[in-house]
Amino acid sequence: MGIVLSNIIAIYRRELQSYFVSPLAYAIAGIFWFITGLFFVMILLGPDGILPAVATIDLQAQQGVPIPPIDVPYEFIRAFLDRMGWLLLFILPILSMGLYAEERKRGTLELLATSPITNWAVALGKLLGVLTFFTTMVVPMLVFEAIAISGSNPPMSPSIPLLAHLGLILLAAAILSIGMFISSLTDSTILSAVLTFAVILLLLLIDLIAKIVPAPVGEALGYLSLLKHYNTLIQGIFDSSSLILFASYIFLGIFLTAQSIDALRFQRQ
Amino acid sequence: MIEVEHLSKIYGSTPAITDVTFSVEPGEILGLLGPNGAGKTTTMRILAGYLPATNGNARIAGYDVHENSLAVRQRIGYLPETPPLYPDMTVEGFLHFVARIKGVSAGDRTNKVVAAIKRCNLEDKQRVIIRKLSKGYRQRVGIAQAIVHDPPAIILDEPTVGLDPRQIIEVRNLIKSLGGTHTIILSTHILPEVSMTCNRVAIINRGKVVATNTPENLMTQLTGGSGYEIEIEGEAALAKQVLQNIAGVSLVESIPTAGMHTHQPQADRAYLRVISQPGKEPGRDIATTLVRAGFGLHELRRVNATLEDVFLQLTTEEKHLEAVTEGEAA
Numbered sequence: 001m002g003i004v005l006s007n008i009i010a011i012y013r014r015e016l017q018s019y020f021v022s023p024l025a026y027a028i029a030g031i032f033w034f035i036t037g038l039f040f041v042m043i044l045l046g047p048d049g050i051l052p053a054v055a056t057i058d059l060q061a062q063q064g065v066p067i068p069p070i071d072v073p074y075e076f077i078r079a080f081l082d083r084m085g086w087l088l089l090f091i092l093p094i095l096s097m098g099l100y101a102e103e104r105k106r107g108t109l110e111l112l113a114t115s116p117i118t119n120w121a122v123a124l125g126k127l128l129g130v131l132t133f134f135t136t137m138v139v140p141m142l143v144f145e146a147i148a149i150s151g152s153n154p155p156m157s158p159s160i161p162l163l164a165h166l167g168l169i170l171l172a173a174a175i176l177s178i179g180m181f182i183s184s185l186t187d188s189t190i191l192s193a194v195l196t197f198a199v200i201l202l203l204l205l206i207d208l209i210a211k212i213v214p215a216p217v218g219e220a221l222g223y224l225s226l227l228k229h230y231n232t233l234i235q236g237i238f239d240s241s242s243l244i245l246f247a248s249y250i251f252l253g254i255f256l257t258a259q260s261i262d263a264l265r266f267q268r269q
Numbered sequence: 270m271i272e273v274e275h276l277s278k279i280y281g282s283t284p285a286i287t288d289v290t291f292s293v294e295p296g297e298i299l300g301l302l303g304p305n306g307a308g309k310t311t312t313m314r315i316l317a318g319y320l321p322a323t324n325g326n327a328r329i330a331g332y333d334v335h336e337n338s339l340a341v342r343q344r345i346g347y348l349p350e351t352p353p354l355y356p357d358m359t360v361e362g363f364l365h366f367v368a369r370i371k372g373v374s375a376g377d378r379t380n381k382v383v384a385a386i387k388r389c390n391l392e393d394k395q396r397v398i399i400r401k402l403s404k405g406y407r408q409r410v411g412i413a414q415a416i417v418h419d420p421p422a423i424i425l426d427e428p429t430v431g432l433d434p435r436q437i438i439e440v441r442n443l444i445k446s447l448g449g450t451h452t453i454i455l456s457t458h459i460l461p462e463v464s465m466t467c468n469r470v471a472i473i474n475r476g477k478v479v480a481t482n483t484p485e486n487l488m489t490q491l492t493g494g495s496g497y498e499i500e501i502e503g504e505a506a507l508a509k510q511v512l513q514n515i516a517g518v519s520l521v522e523s524i525p526t527a528g529m530h531t532h533q534p535q536a537d538r539a540y541l542r543v544i545s546q547p548g549k550e551p552g553r554d555i556a557t558t559l560v561r562a563g564f565g566l567h568e569l570r571r572v573n574a575t576l577e578d579v580f581l582q583l584t585t586e587e588k589h590l591e592a593v594t595e596g597e598a599a
Contacts, residue, residue, distance in 0.1 A: 003372060010369040021357045111353035114317040115370045116342040
């Protein structure tokens with residue numbers, strides 16, 4: 001057990017280290033921060049933003065129209081993380097595309113495959129590595145949120161942002177896990193990114209497809225939707241079925257990756 | 270230490286290797302010699318546990334490479350055709366990583382990494398990013414990677430390919446220094462390489478092992494002495510002794526019965542190949558000596574050097590390299 005853990009940590013550290021010396025990773029982080037900053041401003045101050053809307057409501061309230069109060073920080077967190085979910089669709093395939101495709105191209109997969117280390121330990125270490133990189137990308141965003149939440153009166157329950165961010169990390173882990181599997185199927189990073197993008201788009205939109213499909217199948221399909229479960233969590237609603245769904249995606253990704261690496265060795269020409 | 274028995278690998282319907290059998294004793298350096306595409310890489314990949322064999326089995330240190338894959342992987346170092354390197358790591362960092370996934374304990378790791386770096390002459394490059402290394406240094410890091418955990422068996426696929434003459438000499442010396450304490454299999458398509466580094470050679474062509482011998486004997490076979498194939502009734506070992514004493518005979522060896530085409534081999538018969546010294550024709554003496562010694566002679570025929578077609582495809586000359594060696598000697 002200790003050996004397995006040590007192996008996972010070795011893979012994890014190598015993977016993480018490779019992001020921190022990669023210009024591509026910094027470019028992605030930069031773009032990510034720029035866009036999230038844009039979101040922050042747009043959501044609060046943009047034409048359809050929350051603050052102008054609140055100003056209108058205030059005006060109406062002064063004129064005596066009874067309107068329920070609006071919780072600005074809560075609305076902000078929800079709207080902010082909702083857009084983030086869509087941003088992940090573009091960012092994460094680029095982070096996951098090289099996980100295995102690069103190893104295949106460089107021939108280092110041959111090193112991993114001939115070392116006393118199991119396929120799933122490699123997959124788990126890699127997933128944890130890329131997830132950690134993503135999490136560090138998210139940390140600066142907390143500044144935006146802190147600004148918004150600090151204005152909250154009465155103070156917001158900490159469980160709401162906590163759950164919302166757990167949702168964000170879980171969504172990212174699910175997407176990265178699927179992306180990792182797709183990356184293990186090819187030695188072209190571009191192909192891996194494009195395929196991952198398509199598959200994740202499908203999993204995000206499966207909700208819409210489910211509405212067209214008749215009841216039992218449609219309902220089942222709807223349950224698979226990543227976005228639906230993500231939305232539940234970012235509203236601060238704790239739903240164990242959402243957690244299980246994300247966990248299933250993550251597990252499935254790792255499992256399929258380990259299998260595909262095994263299969264690769266059997267059919268290799 | 271390494272036993273390979275009747276190993277076959279078939280891709281789709283094309284066989285890559287067929288019925289490959291050889292063994293390597295502890296501390297021995299075995300060269301797999303053959304032209305490109307002969308099946309050397311496939312054989313090595315199976316031994317390293319990277320590919321499963323279609324048929325047959327291979328054992329390293331007593332463990333089956335397929336059934337006990339993890340146990341085998343702990344005991345081998347493997348350098349594939351292209352050294353498996355992470356370009357964004359430093360030499361030192363990479364070797365630490367490899368030592369770790371090979372299961373070297375934390376307390377031992379630094380010592381082993383330092384030893385591997387020293388052994389491969391990488392001291393002045395240990396903090397350099399691998400991307401910035403020249404091809405020769407990368408190859409050395411590849412070898413360091415294969416020996417960092419001090420494995421009993423080392424598998425090196427074309428360890429000198431693409432290196433300049435000086436680097437080739439260094440790598441060969443390194444491999445020789447590893448022999449004795451490690452069991453090594455290396456592949457090459459360069460004929461002089463095996464005579465310089467290996468204790469024994471297995472020649473592989475079109476997926477089959479066509480000869481296994483010491484480099485000296487193979488050289489004799491190669492450099493044009495004609496040969497005879499003999500079928501006799503009687504003890505093979507005894508016949509060998511008798512034949513060896515005939516003037517003009519340089520080598521006597523058993524022919525693997527699997528290689529006989531003419532008819533079914535019979536249990537009480539011995540099948541031998543006699544290689545004569547260049548320019549000598551001991552055929553007549555062979556016949557009389559055998560008959561006098563009481564062996565029933567069933568067949569004696571002259572054959573051309575059987576390895577000729579293999580060697581034609583091998584690189585037999587290393588002119589530029591010899592020039593360097595001579596330069597150093599002078």
